[in-house]
Amino acid sequence: MNQYEIIAKKIQEADAILVGASNGFSISEGLHIFADNQKFENLFGDFKKTYGIRNILEGMYTRFPSEEVKWTFISRLANHYSGNYTGSENTNALKKIIGNKPYFMVTSNGENHFELAGFQPDCIYEIEGSWKEMQCAKPCHKELYPAFAAIKKMSEVERNGRIPTELVPKCPKCGGPMQIHGAGEGFIPDEVAHNRFQEFIQKYHGRNMVILELGIGWRNQLIKAPFMRWAAEEPNVTYVAVNKGEIYLPDEIKAKSFGLDGDMEKILKEIADKM
Incomplete structure (x- = not known):
């Protein structure tokens, strides 16, 4: 089996899916908040x-x-x-990947695209506002x-x-x-969504979990760092990092990780097609 087939099998065997998304995901959809383009x-x-x-x-x-x-x-x-906005090739592929499995999404993107694409609001934590x-x-x-x-x-x-x-x-x-929400000083954290995320993590502690890390830079301390720490502590986690030109996987989780460097839309479609 190639790595896409292995990843698809891990997802099929998983009890739940945890998704983390940051700027690389938005950029692949045409929203680049850092670009003077x-x-x-x-x-x-x-x-x-x-x-x-x-x-x-x-x-x-x-x-x-x-x-x-x-x-x-x-x-x-x-x-x-x-x-x-009602969705994209990215979110369509992600829906097929997740299927009917329990899931939770943590994102630093504020444009609300996951909810607008049809993912459940109670399963989304927009960690830097919306x-x-x-x-x-x-x-x-x-x-x-x-x-x-x-x-x-x-x-x-x-x-x-x-x-x-x-x-x-x-x-x-x-x-x-x-x-x-999310622009300027005095940011009010979404404590309700944070608590839902913690409940999700606790519920699937020790069980088969696939973490999909989508477009997150290696310096990200809000999502990437805690996700990787949690993956290192959990014996039954498979970690899949998708990004373009920047894949970072620490030694502690390399044996149970996949790093997919390239176009987000193509990679997600490739995984979805193997489901």
Whole structure:
């Protein structure tokens, strides 16, 4: 058997699947938050010219001159990449790979693509926040509020890089500014999702588990480091790392790991086709 057939067999034999995803997954879907490329120019050329931002990430942390401008940037971004998203070749392949098995997903990507593609919200932990929600910028309290409906309305009426003042979100408690969940200081962790993740890990302790690591850089301490520590401690875990140009597997887990270097879409399809 080749390595794809072995991986497919390990998945078929697994009691559950744990998925970790970061920027490499988003990049394979066309969203590159670090890139000063043509897509960024097409979407944010006016912001680049006026405010000097060179990529999406810079824009999310820039102190714009007004709340109207800040929310114009956020709403344009989120509506473009998430407003009409229903899935991709990546998420279709991932659904076939997981099948009917119990699963949990931990991602540092904020665009909410897994939920929008049809994966269960209760099985997703967006560890660095999500564009689907907003919070008090202070924050004066820890509640998160739905954002997509407001974002859609903002993006529809923006003119010359500004939304109308009456559409600027205000904190329901203190009346102060809001921010998208995951952008800016005062980030409110999603404790409910974190607890669900811990329950999943505890439930499948000692059982057959496949970890799919998708597009995570070797320095990632939020997802990659704890996943690898857990894989080293668990005797029945198979670790599959997929990334383009960067595969890192420590000696402690190499014997039960696979490193697949290449195009995310092609690799996931190859695994799915073997299921």
